[in-house]
Amino acid sequence: MTLxxxxxxxxxxxxxxxxILPGVLIAAAAILAVYFSTVQFLKIQYxxxxxxxxxxxxxxxxxxxxxxFALKLREYLPENSQGCIFFVNDLAGYYMRKExxxxxxxxxxxxxxxxxxxxxxxxxxxxxGFEAVLVYKNNYLYKIKR
Amino acid sequence: MTDFxxxxxxxxxxxxxxxxxxxxxxxxxxxRKLHFNLAIYFGLGLGIVTLFLMLLAIPGIxxxxxxxxxxxxxxxxxxxxxxxxxxxxxxxxxxxxKKFNFKILLFLVPVILCLGLAAMVTFSxxxxxxxxxxxxxxxxxxxxxxxxxxxxxxHGLYLADDPNLWPLTAAWFFHxxxxxxxxxxxxxxxxxxxxxxxxxxxxxxxxxxxxxxWLVILLLSPYIWGTIASFSYSGNADLLVSFYFLLxxxxxxxxxxxxxxxxxxxxxxxxxxxxxxxxxxxxLLPLFKFxxxxxxxxxxxxxxxxxxxxNVGWKYYFDLNxxxxxxxxxxxxxxxxxxxxxxxxxxAFREEFRFVDRWGIGFLVIMFFLAAKIRTFFIERWLLMGLxxxxxxxxxxxxxxxxxxxxxxxxxxxxxxxLALQVYPALLLLAYELSVYKYKSTxxxx
Numbered sequence: 001m002t003l004x005x006x007x008x009x010x011x012x013x014x015x016x017x018x019x020i021l022p023g024v025l026i027a028a029a030a031i032l033a034v035y036f037s038t039v040q041f042l043k044i045q046y047x048x049x050x051x052x053x054x055x056x057x058x059x060x061x062x063x064x065x066x067x068x069f070a071l072k073l074r075e076y077l078p079e080n081s082q083g084c085i086f087f088v089n090d091l092a093g094y095y096m097r098k099e100x101x102x103x104x105x106x107x108x109x110x111x112x113x114x115x116x117x118x119x120x121x122x123x124x125x126x127x128x129g130f131e132a133v134l135v136y137k138n139n140y141l142y143k144i145k146r
Numbered sequence: 147m148t149d150f151x152x153x154x155x156x157x158x159x160x161x162x163x164x165x166x167x168x169x170x171x172x173x174x175x176x177x178r179k180l181h182f183n184l185a186i187y188f189g190l191g192l193g194i195v196t197l198f199l200m201l202l203a204i205p206g207i208x209x210x211x212x213x214x215x216x217x218x219x220x221x222x223x224x225x226x227x228x229x230x231x232x233x234x235x236x237x238x239x240x241x242x243x244k245k246f247n248f249k250i251l252l253f254l255v256p257v258i259l260c261l262g263l264a265a266m267v268t269f270s271x272x273x274x275x276x277x278x279x280x281x282x283x284x285x286x287x288x289x290x291x292x293x294x295x296x297x298x299x300x301h302g303l304y305l306a307d308d309p310n311l312w313p314l315t316a317a318w319f320f321h322x323x324x325x326x327x328x329x330x331x332x333x334x335x336x337x338x339x340x341x342x343x344x345x346x347x348x349x350x351x352x353x354x355x356x357x358x359x360w361l362v363i364l365l366l367s368p369y370i371w372g373t374i375a376s377f378s379y380s381g382n383a384d385l386l387v388s389f390y391f392l393l394x395x396x397x398x399x400x401x402x403x404x405x406x407x408x409x410x411x412x413x414x415x416x417x418x419x420x421x422x423x424x425x426x427x428x429x430l431l432p433l434f435k436f437x438x439x440x441x442x443x444x445x446x447x448x449x450x451x452x453x454x455x456x457n458v459g460w461k462y463y464f465d466l467n468x469x470x471x472x473x474x475x476x477x478x479x480x481x482x483x484x485x486x487x488x489x490x491x492x493x494a495f496r497e498e499f500r501f502v503d504r505w506g507i508g509f510l511v512i513m514f515f516l517a518a519k520i521r522t523f524f525i526e527r528w529l530l531m532g533l534x535x536x537x538x539x540x541x542x543x544x545x546x547x548x549x550x551x552x553x554x555x556x557x558x559x560x561x562x563x564x565l566a567l568q569v570y571p572a573l574l575l576l577a578y579e580l581s582v583y584k585y586k587s588t589x590x591x592x
Contacts, residue, residue, distance in 0.1 A: 002507075003510055003513050003517075007517050007518060010514075011518075022514075025510075025511060025514060026359040026363070027359055029359070029363045030358075030359040032507050033362055033363050033506040033508070034366055036367075036368050036502055037368050037506075039503075040372060041263075044267070044376075046267055047270075048266060050270040051266045051267075051270045053270075054149060055152065055329050058269075058272060059272040059327075059328065059329050061271070062271045062272040062377055063272065063274060090276070091274060091279060094276070094279040097303060098279055098287050101284070101288055101291060102288075102291060106303065
């Protein structure tokens with residue numbers, strides 16, 4: 001509607017309006033850009049202190065602790081190991097799959113015996129055939145008993 | 147202390163992109179005439195690294211950290227060893243320095259403060275977004291770990307048909323750093339963002355206060371800075387496409403066709419969404435050359451078709467089909483009503499353009515100038531060619547929404563804002579060119 005009104009005024013207006021209107025529109029758009037950006041920026045509730053934290057702390061915070069869990073897993077698991085990541089949070093799952101490369105870990109919704117190892121993020125995964133071999137801040141690595 | 151060295155090596159990695167672009171531009175494109183432009187150098191640098199690593203992948207040659215550092219050191223030595231280039235570079239830097247007067251600084255201080263704030267927010271987190279973790283960073287980590295692209299890591303657990311400019315440049319960055327870091331690698335899109343803003347400023351600064359207004363519209367459109375500042379989007383490739391589109395359309399309007407061809411090509415190597423723009427360029431360039439009787443260098447045609455051949459040839463060589471096009475299109479055409487699907491997509495774009503929380507009223511400004519200055523397209527035909535390329539792009543977006551492998555509404559919901567982001571800066575530039583075209587002709591009449 002605003003576009004139609006602006007164009008109507010532009011095409012029907014005299015030379016003076018034709019000269020002024022584009023400038024007014026650009027100025028209005030710039031002022032509104034400042035306004036909308038400020039609103040959006042306030043919405044993210046940014047805390048400047050996070051910028052001054054050590055990088056590892058920032059990465060661990062963003063990844064909800066999965067960065068440090070992945071470090072532990074990489075220490076424990078040999079590079080040729082294979083297993084499953086129990087799919088509870090898709091982003092955390094994708095992140096862990098990426099972090100464990102070249103270990104071949106696929107995302108599964110039910111972890112069965114075909115998985116050699118099972119990574120469970122944020123919560124334990126109870127099954128009689130699972131043996132917890134690594135526990136780190138409510139994250140678990142299970143080895144499946146054969 | 148580790149953070150300090152990581153920062154140093156990250157800075158050196160970014161510098162290596164600039165230097166590669168500078169050297170390539172100086173020796174191969176501008177033939178020993180320095181046209182100092184940091185945005186173009188950065189864009190070319192990313193592209194050179196990508197093409198280099200893609201070519202190495204064909205015979206299966208791998209790279210290591212030592213190799214990457216040696217190549218960067220060699221490139222850095224060129225301006226020192228070539229005295230002519232060194233002198234031209236010094237003069238260009240001095241000329242840039244002279245352009246900065248108090249008035250310009252007064253304009254730029256708030257802009258620099260905004261960029262600083264965006265940097266603070268960006269570097270308060272690591273990458274944590276779907277596309278980034280599922281595809282781009284997953285590929286980058288694999289390419290870095292293996293030291294090369296292989297059939298196995300290209301067809302890993304992620305979508306293989308996505309192009310690789312962003313993962314390959316990230317892998318190059320990781321080699322510099324000596325590790326894969328989802329935190330420091332954000333420096334690549336952030337630098338692209340700064341270059342995008344700087345290049346836009348270079349274009350609009352001639353209009354004085356109004357030019358500053360145009361810059362504010364671009365910089366403070368919430369989704370532009372939000373893409374960089376938000377951990378959900380900071381690892382996406384869309385801003386790189388925006389950057390390449392701005393360079394491609396900007397150089398097209400300046401009639402620097404070789405650069406346009408290269409940048410359209412590099413946009414196509416960043417995301418498949420941009421390939422139709424490259425095809426549109428390759429088809430329209432001969433037609434417009436004939437129509438305008440403008441001198442278009444043969445190299446522009448060669449670069450355009452070469453980039454297209456590289457893109458398609460690479461996909462063919464590594465057996466990378468498109469998940470959208472590799473379907474039974476007969477079934478789709480017979481079962482999906484094309485008019486309704488198209489109308490739905492057009493309405494979705496209309497709604498997206500009205501979304502002030504993402505774009506402010508930027509798209510209103512664009513539409514206003516496209517309609518108000520429609521006559522200009524028939525006077526300045528290269529602007530018309532730009533508009534037609536945008537038309538090709540939007541047609542391709544709508545076609546993909548028609549043949550989508552998922553539900554059309556879901557696909558649109560999850561991607562339309564990213565498509566809008568890709569074209570937004572370049573469309574804003576087109577609107578600016580239209581707005582000043584009148585001023586130019588008025589001045590001539592006076």
